[in-house]
Amino acid sequence: MSDATAQDFIRIDPDGQTISLHGPWTVFEADNLRRVLRPQKQQLQKAAGDARAIDISAVTQLDTVGAWLIRNYFGTQNDRWQMTERQKALLEFLPTDLPRRQAVSRKDRLPQMIDDIGQKTIDILQFLYGIIAFMGLICTRLAANLIRPSQLRPASITRHIFETGIAALPIIGLLAFLMSMVVSYQGAMQLQKFGADIFTIDLTVISMLREMAPLVTAIMVAGRSGSAFAAEIGVMRLRKETDALEAMGLDPISLLVVPRLIALLITLPLLTFFADIVGMTGGAIMAWSLLDISPTQYIDRVSEVATVTMYLVGMVKAPVFAFVIAVICTYHGMNVTGSAESVGRVTTIAVVQSIFMVIFVDAAFSILFAEIGI
């Protein structure tokens, strides 16, 4: 009834004695009703005042919104009204006035901006305080568990080793292979110009061992397992499972956080080592296909270039990355409050922050190693 006219809804007999309403007065017609009635609101209200009878019994459908409109236009019911029992009950059911909502006070823009900056600063400081306190808490629980190994949860730890480590092998391997391919290609293209093809191997091996393998593995694990940590623990918090643990006198940190941390501390170095091996294998394949360097030559070259220090420089970072990822992601998981929506938000924040911190820590390591000359 998009082209409905006032006649469809309301008729006033010529002498102005009776106003009768017709058609459906429902929420779905409310827009039509308002459109056709609003221009004549004053005449209608005046007519309603003068009329001897207002007949709404011919209305085919009446719901709360329709009843609302009727009252707006024709005032509250009285003995001049003709209607069915049900219509009468409905009109009486409507409250006489709507509860007023307190208007949200809008602040001026500048104070609001300063307010926002202050609030954000406080949030950041609180986060820093929270995560440092959390780190301390985890360390004490970890130490307590290590002193009394009977308190460790082997079942939980092995499950997380499987999920964060073994299940990640294919994707980490593929990633390491592709990274070594990319580096080899770039190296070969540039170094061939100077006839220094053989240095492609140096480039690939050194960059994989020192930087690429640990960094790429850590970023992958942060995205893969860090998000799982935050989401799993977040959901458990939402469903009050952590409260249930605490009520049983069990410590959620020891039960949920420590096993994940231990698992990641074990798996991330192993995954890094795996990425080292696959990366160097990839380097060999690329050297063979791009530069016609045979695998035996490649192995000779690698044993000249690669040193134990180089390998250790890469490997020493892995547990640090593992710690960073586990702490940030479980911290965010433990701080989920409110609704399911916040689990999604917190998981995103956890992954972004842990990847950022992994790269930040990596940069700090680079500076440190450069300063001490390794």
Added chain:
Amino acid sequence: MTGTSKRAVIEVRNLTNAFGENTVHENLNLTLYQDEILGIIGGSGSGKSVLLRTMLGLHRPSAGEVCIDGHNLHELDAAAARELEKTWGVLFQDGALFSGLSTLDNVAFPLREYTQLDDGAIENIALFKLQTAGLEPDVADRLPSSLSGGMIKRAGLARALALDPKILFLDEPTAGLDPLAAAAFDDLLLELRHILGLTVIIITHDLDTLVRVCDRIAMIIDKKIISGTLAEMMASDHSEVREYFHGTRMHAVETLHAQTQAPALKG
């Protein structure tokens, strides 16, 4: 209660629902008449919620059909199905409020989607529905996560009532409410039925609701429905129906009801 003068609103015919080996409903039949409040009961896992989901078209049955207002739910095209869906309101067990929207916006959501009313009018209607459901206006801006269990039920009811539905589906509406709130909910339901001419289906474990509100009771037993008025169910010979309606808790409710609320009981 199967008088020919009554118009059937929902007809479930020969419904069979099976999940793998597990058959939940088998040739189940159920008819719901206009202006009627039907309580669906049954033990845990007897398929009450599956029956509700099937009636809403959220679950496709293995066999059988569901007709609402004479339309076969599973043969409608998308547009016709949407028209039908506008005529019912659903209160899910845990409220199913949209967690990203404020309480007011939750109620306003169907109005925004299905009507062209302006924002001011929608807000007024939504506030009125919240008030109808017994919520104070100051909860309007709060997110569902900050509401208590009872408030969530009320907000869910307000959302179900947003479009003034003809059929109301309620999945355990009084579970988790305190007795006063539950009684108020029952009163509201009776009043709404009287005023708006609602047809209501309630899944409930609440014996008070069953006794006070429901015109007819349908019990799912052995994958089928046994239905009747409270008096008929009380008099039934079926062993499981007897067990349900002659348990100690039912007796307590009955006795209490007979003593205090006798005039309110419909004969």
